[in-house]
Amino acid sequence: MNPWDKGEASMLANDIKGAAAKRMRESGERIAKCLHLLEPQEVWRDFNPNLVSVGNLVLHLIGNISQHVLAGLGHAPYVRHRVREFTEKPPMGKRELIATFEQTMQRALSVIERLGEADLTRRSVIQGKEVSGAEDLIGVIEHLAYHTGQIAFALKYLKNVDLGFYAGVDLDQQNQA
Secondary structure, three states: OOOOOHHHHHHHHHHHHHHHHHHHHHHHHHHHHHHHHOOHHHHOOOOEOOEOOHHHHHHHHHHHHHHHHHHHHOOOOOOOOHHHHHHOOOOOOHHHHHHHHHHHHHHHHHHHHHOOHHHHHOEEEEOOEEEEHHHHHHHHHHHHHHHHHHHHHHHHHHHOOOOOOOOOOOOOOOOOO
16 A cells, blocks of 8 residues: 555656656756767777767767666567677767667657556566656666766767756755755
């Protein structure tokens, strides 16, 4: 039995969905900004055998979001080939990669918007792990943020640029109750 009344559970579900969508949009915008700053030949450049290209990281994010959000939460058919996300260099230009990434993000945001309380509490097995919908969604956002940071680092390293993610934001503000 749920210890919360219907109103509290609904508010919590909306908060989770809203926060996830906000963070997903933020990461998506940051990745798109980074991709736009890369030269076409830099998109698929591997840094070393243990550090894949920005393009491969984006393919990996498309695969992860498709498996977890589109298929896992949204019940869309999807067959993932995770190893290929890191190893293949598809004949895909920068524009096509950006478009594919942005389409995947928009589809995922639509799925998140439609999620209900039952979707967030329903348990399923994804990549061999049993998770609730909320747990899986939080994991996707954490994973997206992790690789967004890697992509931003790669851009700063390659281009010696300040990406301006926090331009105009006073990060020294103190917390208020």
